[in-house]
Amino acid sequence: MRLQFSRKMLGIPYAVFLLFFVILPMLIILFYAFTDKEMHFTFENFVRFFSDPSKLSTIAYSLVIALITTLACLAIAYPVAYILARSRMKKKFVLLLLFVTPMWINFVLRVNAIRELLNWVGLLGEANYFNTIFGMVYDFLPFMILPVYTSLLKIDPSYYEASADLGAGWTRTFTRITLPLSMPGIMSGITMVFLPSMTNYVVSDMLGNSKVTIIGKFIYEYFGTNWNMGSMVALILLIVVFLSTWLTGGFKEEDTVRGANI
Amino acid sequence: MNAKRIGALALAAALTLPVFALTGCAKDDTIVLRVYNWEEYMDEGGEGSYDADYNGDEQAPAMTERFEAWYEETYGTPIRVEYTTFGTNEDMYNQLMLANEGDYDLLCPSEYMIMKLAAEDRLERYDESFFDPAIEENYYIRNVSPFIRGIFDGNRINKADASDDSTWTDYAAGYMWGVTGFIYNPKYVEYDELKELGWDIMRAPQYRNKVTTKDNVRDSYFVALAILYRDEIEALDPSAPDYGTKLAEIMNRTDEETIEQVEAVMQEMDENIYGYETDTGKADIVSGKIWLNFAWSGDAVYAMDLAEAGEDEDGNEAESELLNFFIPDECANLWFDGWVMPKGAQKQPAQAFVNFLSMPENAVRNMYYIGYSGVIAGEEVLGYIKDCYEIDPEEYESDEDYVPYDLSYFFGDTVETGSAVFYADREQAEHRQLQAHYPTKETTLRCAVMDYYGEEANENINELWSRIKAETLDGWAIAVLIVAAVLIVAVPLFAKFGGKLDFRGKPKKGYKLVKQENIRHQ
Numbered sequence: 001m002r003l004q005f006s007r008k009m010l011g012i013p014y015a016v017f018l019l020f021f022v023i024l025p026m027l028i029i030l031f032y033a034f035t036d037k038e039m040h041f042t043f044e045n046f047v048r049f050f051s052d053p054s055k056l057s058t059i060a061y062s063l064v065i066a067l068i069t070t071l072a073c074l075a076i077a078y079p080v081a082y083i084l085a086r087s088r089m090k091k092k093f094v095l096l097l098l099f100v101t102p103m104w105i106n107f108v109l110r111v112n113a114i115r116e117l118l119n120w121v122g123l124l125g126e127a128n129y130f131n132t133i134f135g136m137v138y139d140f141l142p143f144m145i146l147p148v149y150t151s152l153l154k155i156d157p158s159y160y161e162a163s164a165d166l167g168a169g170w171t172r173t174f175t176r177i178t179l180p181l182s183m184p185g186i187m188s189g190i191t192m193v194f195l196p197s198m199t200n201y202v203v204s205d206m207l208g209n210s211k212v213t214i215i216g217k218f219i220y221e222y223f224g225t226n227w228n229m230g231s232m233v234a235l236i237l238l239i240v241v242f243l244s245t246w247l248t249g250g251f252k253e254e255d256t257v258r259g260a261n262i
Numbered sequence: 263m264n265a266k267r268i269g270a271l272a273l274a275a276a277l278t279l280p281v282f283a284l285t286g287c288a289k290d291d292t293i294v295l296r297v298y299n300w301e302e303y304m305d306e307g308g309e310g311s312y313d314a315d316y317n318g319d320e321q322a323p324a325m326t327e328r329f330e331a332w333y334e335e336t337y338g339t340p341i342r343v344e345y346t347t348f349g350t351n352e353d354m355y356n357q358l359m360l361a362n363e364g365d366y367d368l369l370c371p372s373e374y375m376i377m378k379l380a381a382e383d384r385l386e387r388y389d390e391s392f393f394d395p396a397i398e399e400n401y402y403i404r405n406v407s408p409f410i411r412g413i414f415d416g417n418r419i420n421k422a423d424a425s426d427d428s429t430w431t432d433y434a435a436g437y438m439w440g441v442t443g444f445i446y447n448p449k450y451v452e453y454d455e456l457k458e459l460g461w462d463i464m465r466a467p468q469y470r471n472k473v474t475t476k477d478n479v480r481d482s483y484f485v486a487l488a489i490l491y492r493d494e495i496e497a498l499d500p501s502a503p504d505y506g507t508k509l510a511e512i513m514n515r516t517d518e519e520t521i522e523q524v525e526a527v528m529q530e531m532d533e534n535i536y537g538y539e540t541d542t543g544k545a546d547i548v549s550g551k552i553w554l555n556f557a558w559s560g561d562a563v564y565a566m567d568l569a570e571a572g573e574d575e576d577g578n579e580a581e582s583e584l585l586n587f588f589i590p591d592e593c594a595n596l597w598f599d600g601w602v603m604p605k606g607a608q609k610q611p612a613q614a615f616v617n618f619l620s621m622p623e624n625a626v627r628n629m630y631y632i633g634y635s636g637v638i639a640g641e642e643v644l645g646y647i648k649d650c651y652e653i654d655p656e657e658y659e660s661d662e663d664y665v666p667y668d669l670s671y672f673f674g675d676t677v678e679t680g681s682a683v684f685y686a687d688r689e690q691a692e693h694r695q696l697q698a699h700y701p702t703k704e705t706t707l708r709c710a711v712m713d714y715y716g717e718e719a720n721e722n723i724n725e726l727w728s729r730i731k732a733e734t735l736d737g738w739a740i741a742v743l744i745v746a747a748v749l750i751v752a753v754p755l756f757a758k759f760g761g762k763l764d765f766r767g768k769p770k771k772g773y774k775l776v777k778q779e780n781i782r783h784q
Binding site for chain 2: 052053054055056057058060061067119124125126128164167168169205206208209210211212213217218221222223224225226227
């Protein structure tokens with residue numbers, strides 16, 4: 001039998017990759033989450049998670065921290081992106097670059113720098129939650145600015161002209177044209193900020209002196225001693241993440257997006 | 263088609279090449295010894311090593327390279343050391359569970375992990391010949407401190423199983439040891455006050471936000487136990503023969519009632535401390551962010567050395583050039599790291615490696631490099647300690663300023679009788695590096711070893727830890743959860759339909775607002 005080379009075969013490496021690095025690990029997590037140390041099927045991890053107020057509180061805290069971080073990022077990023085996209089300034093990419101360059105500097109280094117800064121101001125060890133959120137906003141800001149900027153840039157200027165022609169003021173133009181058309185950018189920005197800020201415990205450990213516990217830290221600690229419980233927490237986080245992605249991603253296929261793709 | 267086939271063949275050849283290379287390797291008779299050790303826990307030679315600083319040999323080989331040369335010379339077989347490192351005992355354990363039997367020959371876990379591994383029957387015993395002092399290559403048994411030997415002989419490895427009377431000695435050879443205490447900045451902290459507070463430093467309001475502890479459940483649990491049972495500990499008679507056993511019993515309690523009370527103590531600690539740290543503590547105390555830092559003695563020596571040099575490890579200026587070490591009077595934790603051989607290990611080269619590390623000159627090299635105290639005694643080690651700390655009383659004006667320091671308990675008969683007593687600076691002996699490096703006999707008597715708690719107790723204590731670390735919100739936790747969840751659902755949904763809502767701004771100058779219905783009518 002001769003093996004014919006076909007173009008479809010080019011997909012094999014990707015299929016293998018997906019199988020071994022995505023699907024299989026997920027199944028392993030699922031397996032661990034619903035077994036005990038003797039590998040017997042059990043719901044105990046699930047029950048234990050939802051009957052322990054400290055675990056539920058940690059999820060709540062993580063959600064709130066992630067939410068505040070995301071909103072703060074959006075509040076800072078949108079005006080910046082808007083000004084950058086709409087301004088007729090020459091070399092505005094230099095300005096954009098200034099906002100984005102920190103992304104290219106080592107993450108741990110940046111968090112360490114923030115730590116020193118907060119210490120200098122006198123907040124380190126005093127306001128752990130504020131510090132954590134501050135650090136996360138600083139770290140994830142570029143991930144919000146870039147997609148919003150891109151989506152704003154894509155809006156055809158003739159829309160603004162038409163809007164002005166028809167007599168709409170700035171507020172109306174913004175709510176009827178700019179905001180809806182930049183929604184895809186906002187959504188991808190939210191996904192890129194919200195999810196990591198629920199799990200990035202390096203920030204909370206360094207800036208919150210390990211007194212702020214978010215869900216990512218839980219998973220890390222459990223994987224030191226109890227893989228089954230760790231897998232369960234990871235699975236629950238996966239579901240939360242899936243839900244929010246589904247909600248934001250499902251939106252993307254709607255008609256409003258089309259405008260942004262012109 | 264042909265070209266493609268040739269390409270596929272070439273690819274196949276490229277893929278199989280490494281396999282040939284591997285089989286080629288296996289043919290020669292070099293032994294491969296796989297050592298799995300803590301990070302930065304062995305002399306790596308070069309700059310900063312003992313040989314570089316004392317003999318000017320900047321190209322000094324790493325300990326593993328020295329061993330390879332020594333082994334081939336002694337036993338006539340070439341050997342290669344594959345050296346890997348881990349960050350925590352738990353990481354090491356997980357790695358070991360994933361590995362196949364025989365993937366590692368030598369591990370260096372802490373005492374409780376050694377006990378856990380032995381209880382689960384995952385370890386090889388040391389050969390009887392390893393303990394025969396008549397064999398020339400048996401450096402460990404000839405040089406190990408009698409103090410350490412006594413502890414290794416006296417501690418049963420499996421406390422849960424009364425029929426198993428094997429001791430640490432059967433499964434483990436010591437490597438490094440030490441005690442726990444506080445590094446403190448004498449600029450802000452009074453020694454007398456510490457002495458009075460003991461471990462309660464963690465809850466003392468005057469040190470609020472100025473003291474840190476380890477981000478690790480066992481160390482925090484030990485501290486909380488010492489606070490909780492202070493009265494009981496202090497009521498014990500230190501001169502009684504069963505003092506040590508009683509102390510160890512108190513410091514290893516894991517019953518439900520104890521855990522409940524410990525939780526309350528740990529919660530108060532949590533509210534008082536600056537934070538939990540894994541390795542920022544040393545830098546933070548040198549730079550002055552904190553005043554007190556719970557520390558293992560080896561780290562304390564390192565931090566005090568840094569402060570003396572005037573800067574922290576990143577080169578930032580030290581806040582104070584003086585840091586001290588304080589070991590609370592009531593009780594401290596005596597810890598060990600030791601070499602064990604997992605099941606399927608190559609015992610002969612593994613034991614040879616332990617013996618090689620136990621040559622006093624190699625023990626000094628490792629101690630110098632990593633800053634911890636080795637379990638090896640002997641003339642060279644004593645010489646090194648004296649070199650660091652011995653003073654000449656002639657140079658002192660007042661005999662108040664120096665004290666005789668007695669390490670005979672540690673060195674025993676490995677050195678000339680009486681030579682382990684020397685004069686040391688009083689500050690050094692009572693507050694600084696010396697007592698951290700080698701605590702006095704009195705201090706070690708007040709110390710307890712932390713055992714492996716057993717599977718169930720361990721689980722309970724880990725749960726306790728997660729409750730302490732998490733901020734528990736009682737009843738309204740769920741409320742917040744729901745609000746947050748609703749917000750997350752609401753934001754995209756609002757965004758989805760938000761476009762249909764009409765935010766009417768003011769019309770531009772010269773235009774007027776026309777109602778939607780009116781447009782349609784026209």
